[in-house]
Amino acid sequence: MSTPLTEQEMNAIEQYDEQQRFNYLLKQAITNQEIWILTDEHGCVMLNSEDEDCVPVWPNQEFAQSWATNEWQDCQAQAITLDKWLSHWSPGLEEDELAVVVFPNQAEEGLVIYPYELESELKHRLKKK
Template sequence: MSPALTEQEVNAIEQYDEQQRFNYLLKQVIANRELWILTDEHGCVMLNSEDEDCVPVWPNQEFAQNWVNDEWQNCRPQAISLDKWFSHWSPGLEEDELAIVIFPNQAEEGLVIYPYELESELKHRLKQK
């Protein structure tokens, strides 16, 4: 698990563009071997893009926690190990035809990709490690 980020670090990283946030997420997920989602009593929370139903994922607990407000005030951040992501989440999201929104910022902007794309990129980076 990574050390807690300061408020200044969180605010600075939130300003990254979509590609920078994607690269940051990949680096953090490889380093910490986990990624973060939000859950509520119904399961994993979802966002909707114009074309896709998406599961948002974050690189650190602090970024997921920033989304726990307003309509999502009853949600809680949940870590998913990289191994569990590969064995259960990625195939399950593919089967359910769901996309992933990578590290959405507070303006609800984030790169939308498919589970196999995230898995492929993570496995590629793991090999380089």
């Protein structure tokens, strides 16, 4: 379980560029053994990039929940254990031909990658741990 972030920490991290947010998510996922998504009564929320349907993922509850506004106001942040992400989510997203948008900020900017790319980075960092 991660230590809650202060508003000041969240504001500073929000200013990271896409690559810095990607690295932050990887570090937090390895440390806390979880990845966060938003869900509603229909399941996981989705974003659309120019080319892909994407599942947004966040490094912790605070960032995921900060997206639960406007049309997503009824959504809840949900943790997925890293083991479950690697064993079920990553292959399932690949099978459904969905991409992942890594730690989108409030300006809706985030690195769009394929699930196997996120899985590969996570496994690489787990080995180094």
